[in-house]
Amino acid sequence: MDNNNWLQQILTLGIGTTSLVAERVREVSEQLVKEGKIDPEQAKSFVDDLMGQMKLDPANFELQMQRLIRTTMQDLGVPRQSEMDELRGRIDRLERQVRDQENKSWK
Known part of the structure; x- marks a missing residue:
């Protein structure tokens, strides 16, 4: 699974209601x-642990x-x-300077 797909999965987990999160985790x-x-037992344990944390x-x-989302985005280099x-x-300042220089050269 590539990093973008993981990021999408994590973002989906972080948004919405508990039932949406539960479904997405599954x-x-x-x-x-x-x-x-991962093996099926690891998956079940992961889901159970995560759901337990959410409920508690x-x-x-x-x-x-x-x-987790913030750290993942930083790790992926997302500004x-x-x-x-x-x-x-x-960029706005540089564009303004370029326009000013162009205007000076036309005078």
Whole structure:
């Protein structure tokens, strides 16, 4: 399973209601079993553990998922929104400077 697919799976896990998350976790674990990445007992244990955590402390589970998603995105090199905003600002300034230079050369 490639990194983008894992990221999609993790993001899907982090969004929606508990029932949606539960279904998605089951689908992911079944897919991993089919691909031979984990055995059926590991998949069942993974699903049971995850569902247990969700039921015991849903707020803490959500925070853990957010941290996991953030860490995964950083590991994959996905820039944060603040970094994108900074780059957009720098591009805007550079475009303005180019336009200014072009306007000066036409005078």
